[in-house]
Amino acid sequence: MPQTSVPYAVARIRAQGRDRLDAGRVERLLSASDYEEALRTLAEIGWSGEGADAEAIAAARVESACALVRKVSPCPDATDCFLLRYDALNLKMLLKARCLGQRPKRLSACGVYPPELLEHAVADHTYKRLPDVLREALDGLEKTLAVREDALAIDTTVDKAVFALTVQKLRHVRSGVIRDYFAGRADFLNAIMLLRVVRMERDAAFLREMLLPGGTVAEESWMEAFARPELVAKLLAPYGKRAAQAALAAALDAAKLPALEKTMDDRLLKPFSALRLDALRLEPVAGYLLAAEREAAAVRLILTGKANGFDAEEIKERLRELYGG
Numbered sequence: 001m002p003q004t005s006v007p008y009a010v011a012r013i014r015a016q017g018r019d020r021l022d023a024g025r026v027e028r029l030l031s032a033s034d035y036e037e038a039l040r041t042l043a044e045i046g047w048s049g050e051g052a053d054a055e056a057i058a059a060a061r062v063e064s065a066c067a068l069v070r071k072v073s074p075c076p077d078a079t080d081c082f083l084l085r086y087d088a089l090n091l092k093m094l095l096k097a098r099c100l101g102q103r104p105k106r107l108s109a110c111g112v113y114p115p116e117l118l119e120h121a122v123a124d125h126t127y128k129r130l131p132d133v134l135r136e137a138l139d140g141l142e143k144t145l146a147v148r149e150d151a152l153a154i155d156t157t158v159d160k161a162v163f164a165l166t167v168q169k170l171r172h173v174r175s176g177v178i179r180d181y182f183a184g185r186a187d188f189l190n191a192i193m194l195l196r197v198v199r200m201e202r203d204a205a206f207l208r209e210m211l212l213p214g215g216t217v218a219e220e221s222w223m224e225a226f227a228r229p230e231l232v233a234k235l236l237a238p239y240g241k242r243a244a245q246a247a248l249a250a251a252l253d254a255a256k257l258p259a260l261e262k263t264m265d266d267r268l269l270k271p272f273s274a275l276r277l278d279a280l281r282l283e284p285v286a287g288y289l290l291a292a293e294r295e296a297a298a299v300r301l302i303l304t305g306k307a308n309g310f311d312a313e314e315i316k317e318r319l320r321e322l323y324g325g
Helices: 006-014 023-031 035-045 054-072 076-100 115-124 132-147 151-170 176-200 204-210 219-227 229-239 241-252 254-274 283-307 312-316
Strands: none
Touching (some): 035 283, 076 132, 076 151, 132 151, 151 176, 176 254, 229 241
């Protein structure tokens, strides 16, 4: 059952910090001579993973964090917004697997809705147990899938519906930092999507269908930037000079899109890092989940890099900033 005390939730979160993956521990992992040594280093830090692969270790870490956040959160509307992305991943996996006549791969237990509920809903083509904004979007998607199998329609419909549900939940959230996080995420993702659509040589109508709700940038501003991609830098300028520079670089060279994604992740985490020691605010609870996701991604990248023979510097340049870093 969710708690009502922010100090209690923050105290529970802080008690989990002994095996946190800080910059020093990342350096230890990077300096490991090979994959096996990196695994041993992880075990010494306190991460369980003997005999497991990088994906299993990372997934276990995030699942543990999600379970704790769900248990202690004094404001489920706020923390649910961070968990909904896992429901989106589950829905996409289930719908695509059904189209292919396959069993879905392992579903995430990190979402707001039990995987079994989503599995039955997709199998039965019935979404009445989900919120209206999801149900209506998925009912419409089923009509499309009855005519043709369309993986892009699945991705677009689910993403837009989950962002719309997030917008609804945020109306009950007092934290400006959390509201700004999701508005910023929508803006950055729309910018990245725009540049990809330009690269694909699709038209403006295609982009309009892809745009996510909840951002601060008006739809028509994205349409103007579609005609002149360099304007994306101006649209992301409110997120700082680094964001604008990364956007311009990606507009000029599609190979720089991963760098823009990294800039997004680093920029959106910073406000939570700044508030990580505040015991009277909700942000450290959400920050703990973001930190777990960031640490899991770092472990996944480092272990995969070690397994494939990449040197430490090649791996390091791809790492995102850590929570509190």
